[in-house]
Amino acid sequence: MADNRVLTEVLRQLVDTFSYIDPGLVPYIADQLNLSKAEVLGVISFYEDFRTDKPPAHVIRICQAEACQAVGARQLIEHSHTEKYSGLDDIEIGTVSCLGLCACGPALICNNNVYGKVNTSKFDSLIHSLARHK
Ligand code: FES
Structure with missing residues (x-):
């Protein structure tokens, strides 16, 4: 199991780059970090900054x-x-x-x-x- 700090950093990089986390990436992230999709979604939902919808301008x-x-x-x-x-x-x-x-x-x-x-x-x-x- 990957350290949640690695997951958090990956998610932060996605938000910094794209402004949000495409929900379609969750299975890939989970697979790459040897986590369940529920674990990834749990971290995404815990932090306010990790949004899964494209933000307005x-x-x-x-x-x-x-x-x-x-x-x-x-x-x-x-x-x-x-x-x-x-x-x-x-x-x-x-x-x-x-x-x-x-x-x-x-x-x-x-x-x-x-x-x-x-x-x-x-x-x-x-x-x-x-x-x-x-
Ligand atoms: S209380 Fe710290 S910036 Fe508002």
């Missing part, structure tokens, strides 16, 4: 950890769920637990770029700039 994750909550992350998350941002086809908005930018919260990551001190106005500007770059 833009992915935003707002930090919901304590330091960011203390400076307004909850309000920012609520703002991101308002009607004006629901149903955006090319933008997915979700949450994440700590981006390592705790002193500059609320923080978010968008397409692998981290932003700090994000208020609702800055969030709106970011969304509008993404919408312009479709």
Whole structure:
């Protein structure tokens, strides 16, 4: 049986390269690492970053950890769920637990770029700039 660190690294490489893990690769990965398909799927489902669906053009994750909550992350998350941002086809908005930018919260990551001190106005500007770059 392969070490789960090897499996995790393989899955991370796939996500880094393709942005998601094609479910059709699970049997091949399992076979190559001498694991069951259930073991591979178990690791994929455990980590939020290991998605099996192709992501939209833009992915935003707002930090919901304590330091960011203390400076307004909850309000920012609520703002991101308002009607004006629901149903955006090319933008997915979700949450994440700590981006390592705790002193500059609320923080978010968008397409692998981290932003700090994000208020609702800055969030709106970011969304509008993404919408312009479709
Ligand atoms: S708590 Fe938000 S970046 Fe660490």
